[in-house]
Amino acid sequence: MAHTTGVLSREAQNEMLKKERRANNAWHKLLRNKMALVGFIIVCLVFLMAILAPVIAPCDPAAISPLDKLKGPGYVSSKGITHWLGTDEFGRDLLSRLIYGAQISVVVAIGSTVVGGVIGILLGLIAGYKGGLVDSIIMRIMDGMFAFPFLLLAMIMVTVLGSGIQNVIIAIGVANVPSFARMVRGQVHVVKNEEYCNAARALGEGDARILFRHILPNTISPIVVYATMNMASAILSEASLSFLGLGITPPTASWGNILTSGKGYLQTAPHLATEAGLCILITVIGFNLLGDGIRDVLDPKMKK
């Protein structure tokens, strides 16, 4: 027994193990990465904005005031309300609308990633694990979906399903399925031939158990990275769909449709499009920085 305890006392060993764990802890590593920290803070702020929208928004985002329309940032209305970011073409407070717009973006980002992720991961797991004919059928369908440009696919779906936030989530989610499936399938191919999967089988575990208890957890890090990045593109997709008039329709505020309405007043009231655009830009950058950071932390080999 003594030979493995070595020179250190048990307490000292425990302490060392704890320190090492902390140093290797993904969370701590992430916070030490400056760019990732910036991304993390941005993402947190957007989430907070979305959750606390009813509390922090200075005005009702739908309150119309025709007299105060298209005013620039800092405008004080006749009723004595300060519109910090100006007003839109109906005189609604833009700051409030952007804050409420964050709700849409966050819900769509999470919702569509969950929809696309769950379906895509399941299909990828099955295809990768079963192989053969099942694999061929699933992946050829995915290839078929890949053949359509992402936005086109989402547009087709929204056109079929109709607009509205639920349908936007479904459309973007389903359009995300093939990339999730393809990525997961590749990972499964790597993991399923690992010795521990074989060992698990030798010790009496069934297919489903091996798939979900051993293979899935071992593929989770690339999935997390991809999902984070995917949220950024989902926000962009929602904005694009709304911009094209297929996504969230006014009067519900979304960054995409604020951008659309701003398009008409680029000369007279440029703040409209600029502010909505900046919101999208910053949020997308935030998610991408966070995703990059997570990847560096979870997969040291990929770091350049």
Added chain:
Amino acid sequence: MSEEILKVENLKTYFFTASGVAKAVDGVSYTLKKGEILGIVGESGSGKSVSASSVIRLLPKTGRVVDGTILFEGKDMRKISDKELRKIRGSDISVIFQDPMTSLDPVFKVGSQMVELIRTHNKVSKEEARKIAVENLALVGIPDPERRMNAYPHELSGGMCQRVMIAMAISCHPKFMIADEPTTALDVTVQAQVLGLLKELQEKTDTAIMLITHNLGIVWKMCDTVMVMYAGKTVEFADMKELYKNPLHPYTWGLLDSIPKLSDTEKAELKAIPGTPPDLRLTGKCCNFYNRCPYATDICREQVPELVEVAPGHKVACHHQNGVETLVRGKEAASDE
């Protein structure tokens, strides 16, 4: 002691590849009694591992058992359903793999893997399973088992991981264990410890073990009976003591000679068996050892030697050692050539 646990008869496992059928195991028979350790020896690709994985149907996709019977406690392992098989795997039959570092799932703690295994095969609560796991870790000589339960596999050394694997393997009181080169990936000093542990546990629990190895030293230390395999066939089967005292097959001689001895002078060359094993797609028409055997004659090229019992419990497959003729070890090429 004489209760038969495993009876394998005329097992044939072939691999169906694009370039032909490889006869990885070609007509192998053996029995294992309760509390017995059978050593399977042979060089890489001789079919040792495949003959073991055939028993628990753990073959790669291209491999298939094409003939023979495998009886485990009277149950035909080739016919039972997948569900029954899963129940047997890990509880009645367990496996210890070659590389302990990769045989444990890297994302889970050692303890949770053990608890999960115990709960797969026994109806016990999480706390009870945990207690059993800690007991087993202590049993395999892991210091401070409570703490090790919370360690991830990468935090343990190879020897420790192998002990954990053994602890997992014995956690459901198997009647039969397959140890597939359990010490190949380990340090020599750790090898001795692990083997000692295996032997000790085996004596305590009366488990039958099939020990696959290419190290004859391990066989000497551990086994009751030994089967020497070459190119998918059994070439010699004997009691461990009998094999060392009176080895009969030229291949066994080669294996024994290739172990360097302490008594060798500095200049003595290491004796290796010349040549390489035959392509498994082409075997089965002559004595497989023909091209490397210093005693080979025409009959060796033309006929497959039968496995003949030359003395009680001692079988050998050689045309010149079938009880009628005898070869003298070290005397090259028979005189009739």
